[in-house]
Amino acid sequence: MSAAHQMLRTARRTGRTLEVTVLEAGQFTSYSACGIPYLVSGEVDELDDLVARTPEQHRAAGIDLRTGQRVTRLDLDARVAEVEGGDDVAFDQVVVATGACPRMPQWTRLPDGAPVGGVRPASTLEDARAWAQELAPGERVVVAGGGYIGVEMVEAAVRRGLQVTLVTRSRVLSTFAPEVGAEVARGMREVGVEVVEHAAVTDLEVEDGRVAAVRLRERSVPTDHVVVALGVVPATDLLAHTDLLSERGTLRPDETGRVAPGVWAAGDCCEVRTRDGAWTYAPLGTHANKAGRALGDQVAGGDLTFPGVLGTAITRFAVGEVHLEVARTGILDHQVAAPVDPVTVVTRGTTASGYMPEAAPITIRVSADRVSRRLLSVEVAGGPGAGKRVDAAAAVLWLRGSVDDLAWMDLAYAPPVATAWEVLQIAARRVAELIDQPG
Structure with a gap:
């Protein structure tokens, strides 16, 4: 949406006429996924507080926003976006801003493919609503994954009065130096969190379609809920038939946002350049918004460029007397x-x-x-x-x-x-x- 709005702003400045159509698979737009743990914890009161702009506000700005429209394939030769269960949409220029999907291992689903009850990520507003409604004081929750979302969801669950176990394949906040991640792990243990490092969930014990325990290599941990926070993968299946994807399934736009003639991309479906010129996958909202703005300006005839990233990031773990910022x-x-x-x-x-x-x-x-x-x-x-x-x-x-x-x-x-x-x-x-x- 940052790209779409910048297109219109730049078009007004350059005197161009653009018809901007946005196809969105869900019902929400322009919301803070980073705020989800704080809604779950109760620090944010209402789901709507996380929404920066509603669909109605985007439409009022002149964008033809169509929700509930999942694009399954982009035909770049015919210049058509194929929509699941709907009419195809023709385009002259296309922007791929499909983001990323949470990693969901096989153990998150029943043999018939249905999701196991009590097991979900913390990725969308639908997830946020479900966790805010389902988590109850005194219940048990396992958080699988020790990255940013894992740490923040541990904080949220402890604040909600649950018994929490964190399971992570390496260290807590493994992208940080060991002494920094250790500070957070120590703080978690101080407030009663069981921190299990260098371990992984291998399977679930399920009763009546709902999780009852997680299985680690050497033991089982009884639980009522599992938060899946194992990272994300780029949502680029709609271009799987092309040669535009990198070996890790990402798009690699240049500093203008261009991937190929008439094809643009920004956000978590993309890799970005570091300031030293190396490609890296850094799915963060700060990068997505800036890259989208530069891309939108370019599409409408402007000259903004996205100058790269440093890998700057921040989070916190704060419960009771423990307050750690990293x-x-x-x-x-x-x-x-x-x-x-x-x-x-x-x-x-x-x-x-x-x-x-x-x-x-x-x-x-x-x-x-x-x-x-x-x-x-x-x-x-x-x-x-x-x-x-x-x-x-x-x-x-x-x-x-x-x-x-x-x-x-x-x-x-x-x-x-x-x-x-x-x-x-x-x-x-x-x-x-x-x-x-x-x-």
């Missing part, structure tokens, strides 16, 4: 390749001056290249106010700055919100000092 930006350890020679330091401090009641622990991991001194990555874990510190590091990374730029830039200070030497800058300074050591 954030990261830059090149992950497993993405570092020669000729980069990373120097990494982990620094611990406080989010505010130690004598202030607001002061909370914070851990910061900074990595920079030994030769060029270029900043490579920053990861943060800490109490209230810790997470958004990553944005200062992201600004330095965006401008391809050095660890010295981060250490010496002018950041704000007041005792309730920072230390005189900002802890982020102390962390950067220590990396610089380690680089400077002889030998």
